[in-house]
Amino acid sequence: MRENIVLTGFMGTGKSSVGRKLSEMLQMDFLDTDEEIEKQHGLIGEIFLNKGEQFFRDCEGKIAKQVSSLSNTVVATGGGLMINIENANYLSSSGRVFCLKASLDEIISRLDKGEGESVRPLLQSEDKVATMKSLLDKRNTHYEKFEQVLTDGKSLDEVAEEIYKRVTG
Numbered sequence: 001m002r003e004n005i006v007l008t009g010f011m012g013t014g015k016s017s018v019g020r021k022l023s024e025m026l027q028m029d030f031l032d033t034d035e036e037i038e039k040q041h042g043l044i045g046e047i048f049l050n051k052g053e054q055f056f057r058d059c060e061g062k063i064a065k066q067v068s069s070l071s072n073t074v075v076a077t078g079g080g081l082m083i084n085i086e087n088a089n090y091l092s093s094s095g096r097v098f099c100l101k102a103s104l105d106e107i108i109s110r111l112d113k114g115e116g117e118s119v120r121p122l123l124q125s126e127d128k129v130a131t132m133k134s135l136l137d138k139r140n141t142h143y144e145k146f147e148q149v150l151t152d153g154k155s156l157d158e159v160a161e162e163i164y165k166r167v168t169g
């Protein structure tokens, strides 16, 4: 039995794509917390709109508990899930956590290119860059608690390779 690998980090850092790739490389299962929530409740944009952010955070709490009883799974988390201390404790106890880190410029350019697909309700404002910056500032102390993986200038495959080396090396 292998422990889980959990990926956290800000929106646009590549958690889902890297996680999927890594799960193939390590022949582990893959789970994306946002996808699980969408399977049960519909699109994240609509959940925020119709039921509010707190409802979405409650869903994340439930998923975090469920995931903590899994093993051999690469888990890509939504960017806010591990900011909650209880969630972070559940997932940290189930395996090794990596935080994908990118500079604000890199995040902006990735989100502009549409990398990482879905609508991000937290960034639906007039001044997206200012919103991103203030959210990142608020969250950095939380993200910094986890093992860091620098992603600037790296392809998604290179990031997956880097984590692969750390867990197998």
Ligand code: S3P
Pocket (backbone or CB within 6 Å): 009, 010, 011, 012, 015, 016, 034, 044, 077, 078, 079, 080, 081, 116, 119, 120, 121, 122
């Ligand atoms: C969120 C990040 C999103 C998604 C939701 C909230 C956040 O996931 O869970 O929109 O609070 O940072 P990604 O990090 O995959 O974009």
